[in-house]
Amino acid sequence: MKLLNKNIPARLFASAPKKTVGTWKTSFLFALLLPLFLLFGFSKANAQQDATALFQTIRQRVAQTKDYVADVRMKVDVAFMNIPLLKGMLYFKAPDKMRLERNGGVSLLPRNSINLNLYNIMAQGSVTVIDGGYESLDGKDVRVIKIVPDAAESDLVLTKAWIDESRLLVLRSESTTRDNGTIRMNLAYGKYAAQSLPDKVVFVLDLKDYKMPKGVTMDYDDGTPADLPLKGKKKKGRIEIQYLNYKINQGLSDAVFQKKE
Amino acid sequence: MWMPLLRAELYKIFKKPRTYLGFGVIAAVTLVIQLAMYANGQSFVDFVLQGIQEQFDVEGNILNGYLVTYIILNLLLAQVPLLVALVAGDALAGEAGAGTLRLLLTRPIGRTRLVLAKFTASSIYAILLLLWLAVIGLGLSLLVFGRGDMLNFTADRLIMLLSDDIFWRYLGAFGFAALALITISTLALFFSAMAANAIGPIVSTMGVIILMTIITNLELPLFQAIKPFLFTTHMVAWKGFFNEPVPYGAMLQSALIMLAYILVLLGATIFVFKRKDIQT
Numbered sequence: 001m002k003l004l005n006k007n008i009p010a011r012l013f014a015s016a017p018k019k020t021v022g023t024w025k026t027s028f029l030f031a032l033l034l035p036l037f038l039l040f041g042f043s044k045a046n047a048q049q050d051a052t053a054l055f056q057t058i059r060q061r062v063a064q065t066k067d068y069v070a071d072v073r074m075k076v077d078v079a080f081m082n083i084p085l086l087k088g089m090l091y092f093k094a095p096d097k098m099r100l101e102r103n104g105g106v107s108l109l110p111r112n113s114i115n116l117n118l119y120n121i122m123a124q125g126s127v128t129v130i131d132g133g134y135e136s137l138d139g140k141d142v143r144v145i146k147i148v149p150d151a152a153e154s155d156l157v158l159t160k161a162w163i164d165e166s167r168l169l170v171l172r173s174e175s176t177t178r179d180n181g182t183i184r185m186n187l188a189y190g191k192y193a194a195q196s197l198p199d200k201v202v203f204v205l206d207l208k209d210y211k212m213p214k215g216v217t218m219d220y221d222d223g224t225p226a227d228l229p230l231k232g233k234k235k236k237g238r239i240e241i242q243y244l245n246y247k248i249n250q251g252l253s254d255a256v257f258q259k260k261e
Numbered sequence: 262m263w264m265p266l267l268r269a270e271l272y273k274i275f276k277k278p279r280t281y282l283g284f285g286v287i288a289a290v291t292l293v294i295q296l297a298m299y300a301n302g303q304s305f306v307d308f309v310l311q312g313i314q315e316q317f318d319v320e321g322n323i324l325n326g327y328l329v330t331y332i333i334l335n336l337l338l339a340q341v342p343l344l345v346a347l348v349a350g351d352a353l354a355g356e357a358g359a360g361t362l363r364l365l366l367t368r369p370i371g372r373t374r375l376v377l378a379k380f381t382a383s384s385i386y387a388i389l390l391l392l393w394l395a396v397i398g399l400g401l402s403l404l405v406f407g408r409g410d411m412l413n414f415t416a417d418r419l420i421m422l423l424s425d426d427i428f429w430r431y432l433g434a435f436g437f438a439a440l441a442l443i444t445i446s447t448l449a450l451f452f453s454a455m456a457a458n459a460i461g462p463i464v465s466t467m468g469v470i471i472l473m474t475i476i477t478n479l480e481l482p483l484f485q486a487i488k489p490f491l492f493t494t495h496m497v498a499w500k501g502f503f504n505e506p507v508p509y510g511a512m513l514q515s516a517l518i519m520l521a522y523i524l525v526l527l528g529a530t531i532f533v534f535k536r537k538d539i540q541t
Binding site: 080081082083084099100102104106107108109110111207208210211220222 | 317412418503511
């Protein structure tokens with residue numbers, strides 16, 4: 001202990017002449033790097049501001065569509081379902097009402113997931129926007145932003161959006177939810193790009209496996225080997241909706257969305 | 262000579278009260294199922310859809326005439342063979358029991374021709390039962406529950422068939438069911454050729470159906486090797502019409518196996534009956 005106490009001042013003393021040179025070097029480096037740090041910090045803050053502004057601009061455009069009726073074709077590609085191409089009318093009313101009407105036929109929409117349309121991702125409540133830089137999407141540089149809803153009770157935890165800055169359009173979104181897994185949307189635009197309404201949306205979503213006891217079902221075993229049981233495990237489902245035309249802001253009543261048995 | 266013989270056989274079948282028992286049973290069971298579906302069908306639909314409705318919103322007239330008919334056929338087509346056996350089992354043995362077989366064979370019709378006439382008449386009866394089931398099952402169900410897309414629930418898949426893509430499937434299914442019932446009818450006729458009263462062939466046919474159905478439904482390795490050769494395994498192949506895509510290969514194989522049963526049993530019936538010493 002004594003030896004240690006003796007050594008400390010000695011070491012300090014020994015390094016004293018070098019201190020002047022070290023301070024000068026540090027000051028020089030600091031002077032050199034400070035503008036770079038400031039520049040980087042400023043550009044980062046600026047990018048953050050840009051991302052928020054970009055989000056707000058797109059949000060305003062998306063929010064202009066209060067409701068729509070669209071003639072749609074829906075292709076369901078889910079391992080435990082065999083569904084033909086469904087034709088019908090898709091009704092939407094902001095913020096979260098959606099219904100597929102199939103002229104008397106049976107309609108099928110993913111519960112909650114399909115409501116994750118652009119309106120729900122972009123135009124709901126207070127959010128925090130985080131800049132995610134640029135990424136290449138289908139050979140095109142797109143801006144990436146992350147949107148975190150401020151409301152703690154929101155099912156939506158985080159949405160990552162890939163944005164075409166020149167056209168102000170969301171080309172892809174990936175939303176992480178509390179109860180419905182991760183839902184990815186790929187959007188393609190055409191005639192209704194000005195309203196941020198896509199011509200085609202492809203949803204890729206997490207789905208739980210479906211199994212029913214054989215006694216309840218009315219199976220016919222044709223000898224085809226069954227899929228390996230994945231009970232409880234999540235599988236990916238793909239739903240493609242093609243919008244043939246839109247009728248926008250018609251003032252749809254809530255009665256349209258009443259569930260019919 | 263053939264048509265009068267067939268007409269006579271049909272007349273004999275339709276003059277017996279037991280013939281109408283089958284039509285009555287089909288009507289009663291069908292009406293009970295339709296009534297149950299009308300009263301509590303939604304609970305049934307909710308129960309079978311619960312795995313799907315966790316993840317999907319399913320909306321529309323799910324409990325429509327097509328689905329109700331499918332439920333009826335599933336419950337009833339396993340029992341109709343017993344009704345067919347009541348008539349076909351009586352065809353030759355009934356005559357022997359009543360003491361009319363010897364008299365019948367004194368006419369110049371030949372034993373082979375008589376067996377073929379009995380076989381054809383029994384087959385017509387089976388087809389008429391199915392037509393009745395089609396009218397009261399499909400027709401009445403469509404009238405009461407309406408048309409719509411059909412959801413077919415299997416153990417690991419939900420199959421949706423569009424409304425305008427279903428009727429032909431029912432035609433195919435009824436055609437296939439007819440083949441299955443004719444197989445049963447031929448089996449009962451075979452037992453009938455060996456007996457002197459109708460009870461034996463009817464009970465024997467029912468016994469064979471019950472035994473084979475149990476073996477078909479038991480998922481035991483011991484039975485796996487023989488299952489493909491049992492006609493009860495193939496009798497349910499009509500359901501293949503409600504799969505998508507329709508497994509035509511497997512269904513054709515099932516149809517050929519049942520056809521082979523019919524030909525072999527019919528041949529055996531003729532063989533046995535031609536050598537039979539008819540004493541009554």
